[in-house]
Amino acid sequence: MRVVVIIPSRxxxxxxxxxxLARIYGRPMIQWVYQRALQANCVEAVHVATDDERIRVAVKAFGGNVIMTSSACRSGTDRVAEAAEHLGLGLQDVVINIQGDQPLVDSRSFDALVKPFAEDAAVKMSTLAxxxxxxREITDPKDVKVTFDNNGDALYFSRATIPYARxxxxxxxxxxxxxxxxxxxxxxxxxxxxxxxxxxxxxKLEQLRAMEHGHRIRxxxxPYDSPEVDLPVDIRRIEEKMAVMGL
Known part of the structure; x- marks a missing residue:
């Protein structure tokens, strides 16, 4: 079972x-995500999937792998799927999809993310919580919440607070x-x-599509948070966290 990271980026x-391409401590954000993904023990290779020449040039500049995909992709998942097809991955190989706006993603979480595939043949999709x-994040709709059953399979994802204590x-x-x-x-x-x-x-949560069609998500x-950059003002907050972490 090969494990490959694909970072969809537009x-x-x-x-x-x-x-x-926003700069965080002098590097484009996509570079931080790419290099942290490379540190995961389970990962064989990391690729950026994009349809934009500016992103391609930036990734090549720091020595990264980049795959040009169609501008007609409906979503990041479609872009990841097209890139996986381009790479010729086997049907049982595992693809990790990490968004390019998580510069503090911890590579150790990737190893935990793929572990269920080796332990349970029924697992076809997993995600992190x-x-x-x-x-503040409990009530902020920007931060998506998830509930799951005793087996670890998702029950629901929502922008609302779930479970809500009556x-x-x-x-x-x-x-x-x-x-x-x-x-x-x-x-x-x-x-x-x-x-x-x-x-x-x-x-407006794409992962619910899988659940609505009867598929399980493990x-x-x-223990490792991965704050996202949604707005330019978030960059300062990320840089402060990096300073504390000694990055």
């Missing part, structure tokens, strides 16, 4: 145009969904063929 964004410690109190853990996925190449091909789901359209709880 230049345009309604909230932060050119985000992958982190127990929220910043109370009688008040904060004695239970609330988990934030981190935008890191792993799939077998076979399931990735299946996923890209599924029509959009009703809940997916309501919440949730792996990690």
């Amino acid at each position: 230049y345009g964004s309604t909230r932060f145009d050119g985000k992958p 982190f127990a929220i410690v910043d109370e 009688d008040g109190g904060t004695g239970h853990a609330i988990y934030k969904h981190l935008g890191v996925y792993a799939y077998t190449r076979e399931f990735l091909e299946c996923f890209r063929q599924l029509p959009p789901g009703r809940l997916e359209e309501i919440e 949730v792996v709880v990690t």
Whole structure:
């Protein structure tokens, strides 16, 4: 079983145009994500999948692998699937999809993310969750929450607070969904063929498409947070965290 990381990256964004190339401590953000992914023990190779020449040039400049994909891709998952096809991966190989706006993603979480594929043949897709410690994230719709059953399979993803304590109190853990996925190449091909789901359209969460069509998503709880850069103002917050971490 080969494990390959593919980072879908596009230049345009309604909230932060050119985000992958935004500088964080002098490096483009996409470089931080790429190099941290390379540190995972389980990962054979890392590739950026893009349709933008500016991103291609930037990735090549720091020595990264880049795959040019169609501008017609509907989503990051479609872009990852096209890149996996280009690489000629086997149907049982595992593809990790990490968003290019998570410069603090911890490579140790990748090893945990792919472990279920070796332990349980029924697992075709997995993702990461982190127990929220910043109370602001509990109610912020930008931070997606996830609940899961006793087997670790996702029950639901939502921008709302789930589970919601009817009688008040904060004695239970609330988990934030981190935008890191792993799939077998076979399931990735299946996923890209599924029509959009009703809940997916309501919440604007692509992973709900898999669940609405009856597919399970194994949730792996990690002790390592992976804050995202959504707006230019977030860069300062990330740099402060990097300073504390000694990066």
